[in-house]
Amino acid sequence: MSNELDPEKLNAALEHVHHAGIPGLFAEVRAGEQVWSGAAGVADVDTGRPVTADMRHRVGSVTKPFTAAAVLQLVDSGEIALDTPISTYLPKSVPGPRGDAITVRMLINHTSGLAEYLPYAYPSLKAFPDLANTGPQSLDDHRFTRFHPAELIRMGVDAPPFAAPGGTPGLYSNTNYLLLGELLEAVTGATAEQCITRNVIERAGLRDTRLPTGPHIEGPHSRIYESWFGMIDPPRDYSVFDMSWVGPAAALTSTVADLNRFFALLLAGEIVSPSALVQMRRTAPVVSQEGQIIDYGLGLHPMTAPGRDTFWGHGGTAWGAGTLAMTRADGRRQMAVAVNLQRWNTLDSSGRPQPHPIDAALEDLYRVAMYG
Template sequence: MQRVRRVLVAASTVVAVVAVVAGSAAAVPGRGGGAPGPAGLQEKLDGLVAEGAVGALVEVRDGRQVWRGTSGVAERDTARAVPARGRFRIGSITKTFVATVVLQLVGEGRLRLDDPVEAWLPRAVPDGRRITVRHLLGHTSGLYDYKRTLTVPPDPAFLDYRHRTWTPEEQIARAAAHPPTSTRPGTVYAYSNTGYLLLGRIIEQATGRPYAQEIGRRILRPLRLHATSLPGTYPRIHGAHPRGYVPIEQEGGGTRLVDFTEMNPSLFGASGEMISTARDLDRFLAALLGGRLLPDRLLAEMRAPAVPERAYGLGLAWKETACGSTVYGNDGDAMTYQSWSFTTPDLRRHVTVALTPDHRADLDDSVDALLDAAFCG
């Protein structure tokens, strides 16, 4: 799911514990390329934890040089360090994988960007004859976001979702019961997770296989992204990983952080269920932007703004850095985990940041500053 700017108050204070991982003295980003050394990045990473994270990690790849840093703890009330190569839920970065498969199917002639939703999923949503695959990819469908129909933290009822299995049809129907955010598909950008649930179903209709299988056989296995998975309804995260928390209201007032690491990811489905690592996300973006997964014409479609003046194309986002360069990738919010993964167009430098928020503050601006430091120096 997309990150949203919000400030939630947690009941506890986090004590930072620093752990820096570097391959060698030579494994410092930016020698000759302008990025700061480990000390500057580590300071900003520590600042994230001091401001509002239980733990955080960053990986910077500059050519063959790699620097990894961590700060905070992997689990509250322990001194366990955040695993620098650990796994985390990537939220809406999942959308870039889904969009890549959709565009591959377009390249194979199995569907078209201008196909109406109604052609693939009859009666799934109102106005399905005017809403196209392109609109779903670029968040211009006008469909209500199913996430807005859910109980969310700090409401204690959110904890009931831990073991609940959702179907995409159920979530889509919840969204379709609400008026659209726009009655003119293709003209207004309004972020909607509902669109990607529909795209997951369209992949299944076009291939005869679940979207998770298609992502696995088309992307994960060819690129050897062995630490990346689509867990479906499986609640746990395999391998080393930090634990994630949500703020929940207490009867006497205030909130407390509740461990929500184990949860049924069907809550997110094709809009945000995936688990990955910084290394795998770097490899995926390098392959995607390097033309290994899509032909040039479809990669160009992916990078074109869905609407003018919006830094979002077809499942791919971009941002302007402080030094005036554009970097491509995406960010994700899985409630208990937040992540950002971007790369320069020349594929020279990749930066991935992941953290487990403690929900005391909105960290977007501080993460942007860290990304600027990593990309610009």
């Protein structure tokens, strides 16, 4: 593995992804003191406005490490204990024996057994887990719908549980992170957005990162195009969308530079304590939204290729936007990539996404970015 950046190969890999079918993408890669950033394609398919590497972007579930970090800061200060039942802090949110059995740790690492609320919030969407019966209409129906976290949490809590609390594999569920948002509010008296902004975003010196409370992305950004497995043709722009349907689970907007800075500081023990960072890297098996078993820590997901070093970070999607941010365990290599098209794969008769040239092109980009 080379620690040197090769701008020519990185630019070529970006262009490859663009020509495979992504309208626009941008990235930043760091290797020690070297920093490369690049962009390929367009931010607006109608006007041809180009993407630039400094654009703000909806980063989806890359929000989760930010929320986890805010909780772990309160663990560091003694205001929250990882293995204390959630009923201690939120006695009404998860009533009965389950609230006494589910700990804070189980929410952060998705082993609470709580169901994902999305199928119940969007009855016509049915995206999780039955892709065969998906439909895009609810995206337009709910573009400006304002949800309250409590009503979404109730849907997940009232749904049949995936497993007993603490059982593995767990289930990757946004219900867990909405509960963590409520936990932050209950303990600090500030909203989850205020707490994460003050204690994580501002502490890390991130100038272009926000947890929006409205439907718009602040600052320069790309349009983001949702294909919904070919059912929206041509793909439609969802850059204006009220993100209260995911809040502290997936509503963040950021830049690739800010994401690399955040993960560099986090993994250096400068946002949470070194002992909390050890806890973040303790993983458990979890069923992902794609139905695969993955290792998941406290808001961190490890990625290791055979014979290669481990990278820590997170991926995320929103309607039309995709992001992956990974940092090598020693902090000496980082990658953050943003794309402005999602769910480009078509589905077979059983609802499984079919391979697309974009998939292979992205894998090639990640290989060049992470391993040189």
